[in-house]
Amino acid sequence: MISWNDYWKTYSTSKAEKWLILERNKILQKYFNIIEGNEKSVIEIGCGFGSNISLLKETLPNCNCFALDNSIEAVNLVKQRIPNTVLADASDTKFDNETFDLVYSSGLMEHFRDEKPLIDEWKRILKPNGIMVTFIPARFSLWQLYQIMHFGNWQHGYEKSYTQKMLIDLFLSNNWKIIDIIGIDPFSMNGFAMKLFNISFQPIWKKSFLKSGYTELCIITKK
C-alpha cells in the first residue's frame, strides 16, 4: 500500500488522466455557472495534486477557489497554485456553515466505508442554494477490471466502486436532492487505456444511455 504523501511526491499526470480531468472540468464549469450570484466560491475536498481545482481556476478566473487535503505533500504542492489550500480532514473541515457555492470531490468518497460523516460535513459547508458534485469510480467497467488484474489489491488501501443505484440510494437516504447523474467515459475505454498504454482518445459516443460501463460516475446534488 502506498501512502498519499509518498504517492504525491513522485506523481506526474498521465496523458490519459488529463483527458479525464478535462471531462470533469466541463461538468464543474457547467454547474458552477448555473449557481446564482457573483462572488462564488468553490472547494475541492481531497484535492491531491490539484489538477481539477487548478484548471477550474484557469477557466473561471473570477471563481474564489479553495482546496483541502489531509496529505501535507498534496497541500504544499497545491498551495503554489491555489493559495487557499488547507490541511484538514474531509469530515471535519473547520470551515463555517454555508461557506461554499460549489463543493466537489473526485476520487475521495470511494475510500470511505461509511460516507455519511463526509457528506454530512459537505452539506454543512454548502450554501443553501449551492451544488455538490461527487466523482467516483463506476462499478462495472474496464477500469475496475484493470484494477483487479493489475494490483490484486487496491493501491491505496480500502476502495470501492458504485452503481448508479448505490449512489442514488446513498444521497437520497441522507436527505440530498439529486440534480443529475452523469457517466464519464462510455464503455470505459479511456480509463482502461489510461493505465495500460498511457493514452487517451475521444470516445465514439460522447453521451450515452448506458446504465453501466463508464470509468467514472458523477452525481450532482443539492440540499
Ligand SMILES: C[S@@+](CC[C@H](N)C(=O)[O-])C[C@H]1O[C@@H](n2cnc3c(N)ncnc32)[C@H](O)[C@@H]1O
Ligand atoms: C485519489 S486522490 C484524488 C485526488 C484528486 N481529487 C484527483 O481527482 O486527482 C484522494 C485524495 O484524498 C485525500 N484524502 C484521503 N482521505 C482524506 C481525508 N480523510 N481527509 C482529507 N483528504 C483525504 C488523499 O490524501 C488524496 O490526496
